[in-house]
Amino acid sequence: MENDRMCGSRCLGPMTFNAELKGRSVTLTQGRRFASRDVSTFQNGLAFLSRPVKVDEKMNVLIEKCTSSWDGALRVGFSNICPQRNHLPTSSIPYLRDTHGYCVVPVPDDLCKCGTELNFWINYAGMVIVHENGGEKYYLKAKGLNLNSPLWVFIDLFGSTSAVRLLGIPDHEARSVDPSWDLPELNRFICSMYPLVNLDAGFHFTKADKHGKLCRLNGNTVKKLKKDLGDNVLYIVPETDIEQNGSPSSFMDADVFSQPHTSTATPAQRRQRLASTSPALNSSVEDICSLLRNFQQVHLSSTEHISIVISRKKLLQMVKNALSNCNFPWTKIPLVTFVGEEAIDCGGPQREFFRILMVNAQSLLGIFEGQPGHLFFTYDQMALEERIYELAGKMIAWSVIHGGPGLKALDPSLYQLMCTQECNLQDFDWHLMPDANIQENLQKILSCKTHADFLRLQRELGDWICDCGFLGIYRPEISIKDLPKIYSCVVRHHIYLRPSNMIHQFTKGLNAYGQLWELVRSHWHEFLPIFTHKHEPLTRSTFRALFEIHWSKMGSKRADEERTIYLWELVLDLIEDKGKNSPKKALRFEEILAFVTGADEVPPLGFPQKPSIQFYQPEPRGCRLPYANTCMMGLFLPRVVQDEEELYRMLLRAIRDSAACFGRT
Numbered sequence: 001m002e003n004d005r006m007c008g009s010r011c012l013g014p015m016t017f018n019a020e021l022k023g024r025s026v027t028l029t030q031g032r033r034f035a036s037r038d039v040s041t042f043q044n045g046l047a048f049l050s051r052p053v054k055v056d057e058k059m060n061v062l063i064e065k066c067t068s069s070w071d072g073a074l075r076v077g078f079s080n081i082c083p084q085r086n087h088l089p090t091s092s093i094p095y096l097r098d099t100h101g102y103c104v105v106p107v108p109d110d111l112c113k114c115g116t117e118l119n120f121w122i123n124y125a126g127m128v129i130v131h132e133n134g135g136e137k138y139y140l141k142a143k144g145l146n147l148n149s150p151l152w153v154f155i156d157l158f159g160s161t162s163a164v165r166l167l168g169i170p171d172h173e174a175r176s177v178d179p180s181w182d183l184p185e186l187n188r189f190i191c192s193m194y195p196l197v198n199l200d201a202g203f204h205f206t207k208a209d210k211h212g213k214l215c216r217l218n219g220n221t222v223k224k225l226k227k228d229l230g231d232n233v234l235y236i237v238p239e240t241d242i243e244q245n246g247s248p249s250s251f252m253d254a255d256v257f258s259q260p261h262t263s264t265a266t267p268a269q270r271r272q273r274l275a276s277t278s279p280a281l282n283s284s285v286e287d288i289c290s291l292l293r294n295f296q297q298v299h300l301s302s303t304e305h306i307s308i309v310i311s312r313k314k315l316l317q318m319v320k321n322a323l324s325n326c327n328f329p330w331t332k333i334p335l336v337t338f339v340g341e342e343a344i345d346c347g348g349p350q351r352e353f354f355r356i357l358m359v360n361a362q363s364l365l366g367i368f369e370g371q372p373g374h375l376f377f378t379y380d381q382m383a384l385e386e387r388i389y390e391l392a393g394k395m396i397a398w399s400v401i402h403g404g405p406g407l408k409a410l411d412p413s414l415y416q417l418m419c420t421q422e423c424n425l426q427d428f429d430w431h432l433m434p435d436a437n438i439q440e441n442l443q444k445i446l447s448c449k450t451h452a453d454f455l456r457l458q459r460e461l462g463d464w465i466c467d468c469g470f471l472g473i474y475r476p477e478i479s480i481k482d483l484p485k486i487y488s489c490v491v492r493h494h495i496y497l498r499p500s501n502m503i504h505q506f507t508k509g510l511n512a513y514g515q516l517w518e519l520v521r522s523h524w525h526e527f528l529p530i531f532t533h534k535h536e537p538l539t540r541s542t543f544r545a546l547f548e549i550h551w552s553k554m555g556s557k558r559a560d561e562e563r564t565i566y567l568w569e570l571v572l573d574l575i576e577d578k579g580k581n582s583p584k585k586a587l588r589f590e591e592i593l594a595f596v597t598g599a600d601e602v603p604p605l606g607f608p609q610k611p612s613i614q615f616y617q618p619e620p621r622g623c624r625l626p627y628a629n630t631c632m633m634g635l636f637l638p639r640v641v642q643d644e645e646e647l648y649r650m651l652l653r654a655i656r657d658s659a660a661c662f663g664r665t
Contacts, residue, residue, distance in 0.1 A: 015059065015166055021048035021083050023090070026157065034064070035155065036163035042070035043090040045157030048083050049166075052150035058121040059153060065163035066114050072159030073112035076120050077104040078128065079152045080145055092156040103128060103142035104156075108298055111135075112161050122151065127522070136294075141522035186222050190236065203238045205229075288526045288604050291519065295401060299331055299514040306332040310353060311339045316360045323394045330398055330513045347608060348630025351598030354404030361395050362409050367502070369434040373533030374411040376434060377499040377506065389502045393509020397516045403605040406530030415531050417496045418503060419524035425488040438494055445487050454480045468493040530604065538589035538601070540576045544569075546593070546602070547635070550614045560639035561615050568613070568637060570644035571651065587652045595655045598630040607633060615639050625654035 016032040023044035025037050037045040075092050081101045089095035097104040105128050117133045122142060130138045155164060205217040207229055219225035306329050310318055322328055336349040362368055367388050368375040383389065400406050416423040430442035441461055448454050458473060465473045470489040472478050510517035520527045549565060552558050578586035590600040596611050611633040618624060618638045628635050641647045
């Protein structure tokens with residue numbers, strides 16, 4: 001049978017569909033390069049290709065026919081499992097998607113139109129990439145695939161996609177790196193790949209080691225470079241900083257050995273995303289923005305709204321009740337109204353709502369424990385049965401996908417383990433453990449200095465260490481030199497393995513809304529500020545730069561406003577100074593930002609417009625405090641005020657008094 005020959009072959013002949021491996025509704029014609037599905041059904045449209053493919057080998061298909069009779073569209077996928085003729089399911093989702101050894105990628109519906117030419121492939125990072133010619137690329141992390149084994153490719157003519165044609169290698173993909181090139185030829189090729197980046201000053205190549213440190217590659221030929229690189233990401237390090245996405249950067253990633261030159265790429269396509277494989281790399285604001293905006297375009301409605309009426313005193317319980325409904329319309333734009341606070345939500349109430357929700361999720365659900373910025377999951381079987389961990393994941397996903405804050409509190413080591421990243425736990429600070437007994441035991445492990453200490457450790461804590469998963473603690477070959485390994489094993493057990501069911505339920509909640517956790521795990525470094533306390537506190541300069549001033553026309557009002565802004569600048573100095581001396585009582589920049597915008601930091605997607613400072617005329621008698629409008633994001637300051645101390649006290653009172661009365665001035 002042809003299938004038997006295919007399973008034993010690795011020769012790269014012409015690409016066609018396999019006549020023996022197709023759904024019963026699929027017809028193959030034109031030399032098995034054209035596949036069509038009977039439009040009376042939306043299923044049984046699977047079609048496997050005639051041979052396995054290599055990593056980075058591109059498949060090029062043209063969508064020939066579509067129908068409006070069915071929802072959904074084309075799906076593509078890869079598998080290490082040699083397909084069997086009599087065991088093809090009716091559709092790839094859920095049957096193949098939920099089977100180990102398969103990866104299924106639903107192609108976005110807006111790409112699946114008649115006449116659209118698509119390329120798709122899997123790279124050495126295990127990412128499946130779908131690319132519309134001349135358009136954007138879509139990425140999905142392939143799980144459970146062995147890139148060193150044969151990869152079988154299938155296409156699912158699902159839903160509206162009823163016919164596709166296999167094409168040859170597109171002209172603009174034909175040029176790739178030639179292993180016979182010397183370094184000058186490779187350098188010229190790199191420069192041609194990135195025409196918008198000035199590389200004239202020179203550059204060199206690096207890769208990241210397992211600890212995230214960039215190591216220079218010194219190969220003097222393309223073949224040697226590729227061998228030294230292995231399966232790692234290649235980084236191009238310019239000799240001088242480059243302008244990238246509007247901000248300077250000192251390095252960028254490139255897959256020049258597998259993504260050939262595209263001469264027709266748009267400027268947006270040429271921008272290089274900072275790679276997410278190394279903790280040493282700084283997270284890119286532009287990256288998290290583009291990832292979330294792409295997610296919103298795929299999943300969220302831009303026109304449909306849902307009204308959310310919330311009581312501040314019962315906010316968490318009301319959200320729990322709403323999200324417990326499996327039909328909760330998370331794709332709709334939430335319009336928030338706080339009970340007793342008449343205000344139309346033009347952005348401010350929504351920002352305030354998600355900020356409070358994330359604070360409550362951390363402190364009131366009872367599923368997190370530990371120090372601020374280093375939270376771990378509690379081991380609570382009752383909360384697991386009540387699906388509270390899943391509920392927390394849904395809350396965070398709902399906030400993040402609508403531009404709100406994330407949890408911003410997980411311990412970074414725990415977050416990396418959750419994202420299946422290598423994590424050095426030998427330097428883990430035992431003080432961060434929430435349990436005092438575990439702290440004491442970890443301290444005993446670290447305090448071992450001699451062979452006698454180690455023997456005492458075996459006697460006192462040997463059984464406990466075994467329970468933590470290090471079963472070899474009593475072996476004769478285990479000695480004091482193995483203490484770092486023992487320490488790491490114990491830490492991993494308590495922060496990650498022991499609460500693994502809780503973590504799984506939590507990530508299931510995140511995935512309930514558009515498979516958000518899969519996006520996070522594929523781009524874990526970009527999402528660090530969303531899940532860990534990575535962001536820096538606002539400083540005077542960063543806070544000041546957020547605002548623009550709305551002046552009156554020249555005259556007496558303008559003179560008063562200039563005086564107020566002079567005192568405002570002095571107030572910013574006071575806030576900075578008082579924050580250093582008495583941080584608990586002093587007014588903070590984050591409080592003012594929340595007072596003005598509803599958010600205590602700049603959201604991942606930024607503000608819709610720049611917050612402003614505006615002015616009001618004080619009343620002849622009495623004292624009206626400064627006030628804010630969170631929807632327009634305006635802070636109103638009095639035109640006449642005596643000195644900076646008075647303005648500071650007015651702001652402090654206005655903000656602290658209104659902390660529980662959002663929307664009132």
